[in-house]
Amino acid sequence: MNDSPQGLEIPATAGSLAGLRALVTGGASGIGAAASRALAARGAHVVVVDVDGGAAESIASEIGGSAWTVDLLDTDAVTDAASFAQRERIDILVNNAGIQKVSPIEEFDPVDFRRILTLMLEVPFLLIRAALPGMYERGFGRIINVSSVHGIRASAFKSAYVSAKHGLEGLSKVTALEGGARGVTSNCVAPGYVRTPLVEKQLVEQAAVHDIPESEVLSRIMLTESAIKRLVEPEEVASLIAWLASREAAMVTGASYTMDGGWSAR
Ligand SMILES: NC(=O)c1ccc[n+]([C@@H]2O[C@H](COP(=O)([O-])OP(=O)(O)OC[C@H]3O[C@@H](n4cnc5c(N)ncnc54)[C@H](O)[C@@H]3O)[C@@H](O)[C@H]2O)c1
Numbered sequence: 001m002n003d004s005p006q007g008l009e010i011p012a013t014a015g016s017l018a019g020l021r022a023l024v025t026g027g028a029s030g031i032g033a034a035a036s037r038a039l040a041a042r043g044a045h046v047v048v049v050d051v052d053g054g055a056a057e058s059i060a061s062e063i064g065g066s067a068w069t070v071d072l073l074d075t076d077a078v079t080d081a082a083s084f085a086q087r088e089r090i091d092i093l094v095n096n097a098g099i100q101k102v103s104p105i106e107e108f109d110p111v112d113f114r115r116i117l118t119l120m121l122e123v124p125f126l127l128i129r130a131a132l133p134g135m136y137e138r139g140f141g142r143i144i145n146v147s148s149v150h151g152i153r154a155s156a157f158k159s160a161y162v163s164a165k166h167g168l169e170g171l172s173k174v175t176a177l178e179g180g181a182r183g184v185t186s187n188c189v190a191p192g193y194v195r196t197p198l199v200e201k202q203l204v205e206q207a208a209v210h211d212i213p214e215s216e217v218l219s220r221i222m223l224t225e226s227a228i229k230r231l232v233e234p235e236e237v238a239s240l241i242a243w244l245a246s247r248e249a250a251m252v253t254g255a256s257y258t259m260d261g262g263w264s265a266r
Helices: 030-041 053-063 075-087 110-138 159-182 197-210 214-222 234-245
Strands: 021-025 045-050 066-069 092-095 141-146 184-191 256-259
Touching: 021 030, 021 110, 030 045, 030 053, 030 092, 030 141, 030 234, 045 053, 053 066, 075 110, 092 110, 092 234, 110 141, 110 159, 110 184, 141 159, 141 234, 159 184, 184 234, 197 214, 234 256
Parallel strands: 021 045, 021 092, 045 066, 092 141, 141 184, 184 256
Antiparallel strands: none
8 A cells, every 4th residue: 555645656766857957066076076976867967067177077078967167256257157057957056166264263364255255155146046037937946055064053263164154054045935936945955074175175274273283183173073973975965965956855945954973963
């Protein structure tokens, strides 16, 4: 006997993204590359957007998608990216490109603060703004914002990053409220530390600001709050992104899914 509520049987094609087009910013490395692969594996055509053109081309050719080399910190390029999102069909938008800087507030370069806010909050706003009209027209859209445990918790020395991610969580919820009646969902994924180049680059900076050896940063700084003492793998985050993109996740919106090994349970 099938005890699923009427009309809610899980179809054989569950999770399939066949026929959908996705745009992944920062899709050439780390979480973005894993997300591009996961979305493509489920049948989506993926546009890999990244400032690193060589790496973007390489991922795109591996997954049968397309690459677009853009510096999202360049205002003209962002205008191009926004008009691309408006012109081309984008069903799934993954706002993922991000950078980090670790420094006390009194020494934090305001130029770096602005760059982080631009790339990680203003650019997602501009891309969402550009993609929404088409999504509304088709009655379907999935916006997935790669936030962080730093979207819901703070850490010292990360003023710009924590501010941008908290802002992104708010932007995502507003998008969810506006898109709800028109088939568009918007959610955040909020990982703890993930094994990517962004984290590897941080080891040196963290060692300097905390005045500890680089070899101790992982155990003494990055994993102190987690119940599970290991880094998250990019593929684990990508599987959540792919599920949020699916038709089966239609009732999930305005949410922020942590994948932080229990960090935020405290
Ligand atoms: N690694 C972690 O521990 C972790 C944890 C939580 C959230 N995140 C978030 O995940 C996202 C991806 O991070 P990652 O760890 O995979 O980093 P990563 O450094 O491996 O990848 C980031 C990608 O963004 C691209 N990028 C950077 N600046 C760009 C620009 N101006 N224009 C276009 N592309 C640009 C880079 O070229 C790179 O391919 C970020 O938003 C980050 O904040 C990462």
